[in-house]
Amino acid sequence: MSETEKAIREIRINPIVPSESVLIATARSMRPRKEEAPAPRDTRQHVETCPFCRGNEDKTPPELRRYEVAGEWAVRIVENLYPVLGDDRDKSGLVFGLQQAIDGYGRHEVIVDHYTHGIAVHEMAEEHLTTLFQAYQSRAAELYALDERLKYILIFKNFGPAAGASMAHTHSQLIALPVVPQNLQEELEHSRDHYKKHHHCIFCTLIDEALTFETTIYDRDSGKIVRRINVGQYVVERGERFIAIKPFASRYEWEIHILPLEHNSDFLETSAEDMADLARVLKRTMARLDAVIGGAQYNYFLHSRPSSDDYSDCRGSYHWHLEICPRTSVPSGFELGSGLFVNTISPEEAAEQLRTVELD
Numbered sequence: 001m002s003e004t005e006k007a008i009r010e011i012r013i014n015p016i017v018p019s020e021s022v023l024i025a026t027a028r029s030m031r032p033r034k035e036e037a038p039a040p041r042d043t044r045q046h047v048e049t050c051p052f053c054r055g056n057e058d059k060t061p062p063e064l065r066r067y068e069v070a071g072e073w074a075v076r077i078v079e080n081l082y083p084v085l086g087d088d089r090d091k092s093g094l095v096f097g098l099q100q101a102i103d104g105y106g107r108h109e110v111i112v113d114h115y116t117h118g119i120a121v122h123e124m125a126e127e128h129l130t131t132l133f134q135a136y137q138s139r140a141a142e143l144y145a146l147d148e149r150l151k152y153i154l155i156f157k158n159f160g161p162a163a164g165a166s167m168a169h170t171h172s173q174l175i176a177l178p179v180v181p182q183n184l185q186e187e188l189e190h191s192r193d194h195y196k197k198h199h200h201c202i203f204c205t206l207i208d209e210a211l212t213f214e215t216t217i218y219d220r221d222s223g224k225i226v227r228r229i230n231v232g233q234y235v236v237e238r239g240e241r242f243i244a245i246k247p248f249a250s251r252y253e254w255e256i257h258i259l260p261l262e263h264n265s266d267f268l269e270t271s272a273e274d275m276a277d278l279a280r281v282l283k284r285t286m287a288r289l290d291a292v293i294g295g296a297q298y299n300y301f302l303h304s305r306p307s308s309d310d311y312s313d314c315r316g317s318y319h320w321h322l323e324i325c326p327r328t329s330v331p332s333g334f335e336l337g338s339g340l341f342v343n344t345i346s347p348e349e350a351a352e353q354l355r356t357v358e359l360d
Contacts, residue, residue: 160297
C-alpha cells in the first residue's frame with residue numbers, strides 16, 4: 001500500500017444521490033477480515049442434467065422467447081420456476097392501520113445468456129453479447145407494451161452464491177414491477193433536480209469531468225499535495241459510444257459503471273450500433289476485472305428511465321447505465337446499521353489497477 005493509499009480516510013458523497021455516502025478507509029484493508037471466496041467456476045461446456053443447456057429445452061418452464069443465430073438458439077427466455085412476482089393474481093392494495101401492502105403482481109423471467117454451460121461474460125463473443133443486450137431490450141419493450149400496470153422492468157445478472165445466484169449455468173433475470181424501485185426513484189429525482197438548476201444532465205457532466213478534468217489540491221498550512229486528480233483517472237475502458245468509469249464514491253471496491261457517451265435516458269432507445277459497442281466495452285471491462293480479482297462473484301444491473309409517461313420529464317436529466325458490483329467482502333454491522341458503505345480500496349487505486357491490465 002502506498003503512502004497516498006494509507007492517508008485516505010474520508011466520507012465521499014454520491015453526486016447522483018447525495019443522501020448515499022461511502023466511507024473510503026484504505027487502512028482497513030490491513031485488518032483481518034472474511035472476504036468472499038472466488039466463485040467456483042464450472043467450466044464445463046455442457047451438463048446433461050442442466051435445464052439451461054442446449055438440448056434440454058424440455059426441462060425448463062415454458063419458453064417465452066428465443067433469439068437464434070445460424071438456426072440455433074443463442075439466448076432463451078423462460079418463466080422463473082420460483083418467481084418473486086407473478087401475474088396470476090391482481091388484487092387491490094391492502095390497508096390496515098399504518099400498514100399498507102400492494103399485491104405482488106408482475107413478471108419474473110430467466111434469460112439464459114448462452115448455450116455454453118460454464119462460459120464467463122468476458123469469454124463470450126462480442127456478437128453474442130450484442131444479441132444478449134438486444135434480447136434484454138426487446139423483451140422489456142414487449143412487456144411494457146403488453147401491460148400498462150408494469151411501472152418498471154429491472155434486468156440484472158447474479159454470479160456466485162454471495163451475489164444470489166442459485167444456478168451455475170450463465171443466466172440473467174428480468175423482473176417487471178408494479179412500482180419504481182426506491183433507489184432508481186432517488187436517482188431520477190436527484191438528477192431531475194440537478195437538471196432544473198443547471199440545465200445539464202449530471203451523468204453527462206460526470207463523463208465530461210472524467211475525460212477532461214484535472215486539478216491538484218494542496219494543504220493550506222504545509223503546502224504539500226493532498227490530492228491530485230488526473231484526466232482519465234476514473235476511466236477503466238472506453239469505446240466509440242460507451243465508457244466504463246470507476247465511481248468517485250464507489251460502494252463496492254471494484255464497482256464499475258458503464259454509460260453511453262451520448263446522452264440517452266432510456267435503454268429501450270439504444271440502437272443496434274450502440275449495442276455492439278456496449279458489448280465490446282462490457283467484454284473488455286469484465287476481462288479486466290477477471291485479470292485483477294479473478295473469479296469474483298458479482299451483480300450487474302441496468303438502470304433506465306421508466307417507460308411510463310409519468311417520467312417523460314426525465315428524458316433530458318436521466319442517463320441510463322449498467323452498474324457492475326463485484327462482491328468481494330461481507331457487509332459489516334456498521335454498514336447494515338448505518339447504511340454507509342465502507343470501501344477499503346481507493347477508487348483511484350482500483351481504477352489504475354484495472355486500467356493498466358494488458359488485454360489481447
